[in-house]
Amino acid sequence: QVQLEESGGGLVQVGGSLRLSCARSGRTERSLTTTWFRQAPGKEREFVAASWRGGINTYYTDSVKGRFAVTRDNAKNTVYLQMNNLKPEDTAVYYCAADARLILSSLRRADQYDYWGQGTQVTVSN
Numbered sequence: 001q002v003q004l005e006e007s008g009g010g011l012v013q014v015g016g017s018l019r020l021s022c023a024r025s026g027r028t029e030r031s032l033t034t035t036w037f038r039q040a041p042g043k044e045r046e047f048v049a050a051s052w053r054g055g056i057n058t059y060y061t062d063s064v065k066g067r068f069a070v071t072r073d074n075a076k077n078t079v080y081l082q083m084n085n086l087k088p089e090d091t092a093v094y095y096c097a098a099d100a101r102l103i104l105s106s107l108r109r110a111d112q113y114d115y116w117g118q119g120t121q122v123t124v125s126n
Helices: none
Strands: 002-007 010-013 018-026 033-039 046-052 057-060 068-073 078-083 092-099 120-125
Touching (some): 002 092, 018 092, 018 120, 033 068, 046 078, 057 068, 078 092
Parallel strands (some): 010 120
Antiparallel strands (some): 002 018, 033 046, 033 092, 046 057, 092 120
């Protein structure tokens, strides 16, 4: 079992920055893939960024490339999402998810993840 807890959300103005944290406990082997998804009101949950199998590689959806960065601190069992130059369309509840058996072709599919956090709200205002 893996427990995930997100933190770091809040209200920020356009162009501002936030850093989200996803603290992992329970099963914490470094090979876990940890991924950030987001869900805006009335929309489906969408893939944002991922740290693939302990950080071997990182992946981003096109709309956040160059603005968001996924990093991890294995000593703290925490994965971060640094979000810069935030835009109103980034407003959503952000979730972290983890899985130990994920295949790369399923990385962006929310239904493929076994473990989820409770989410943290990010609101970007004009």
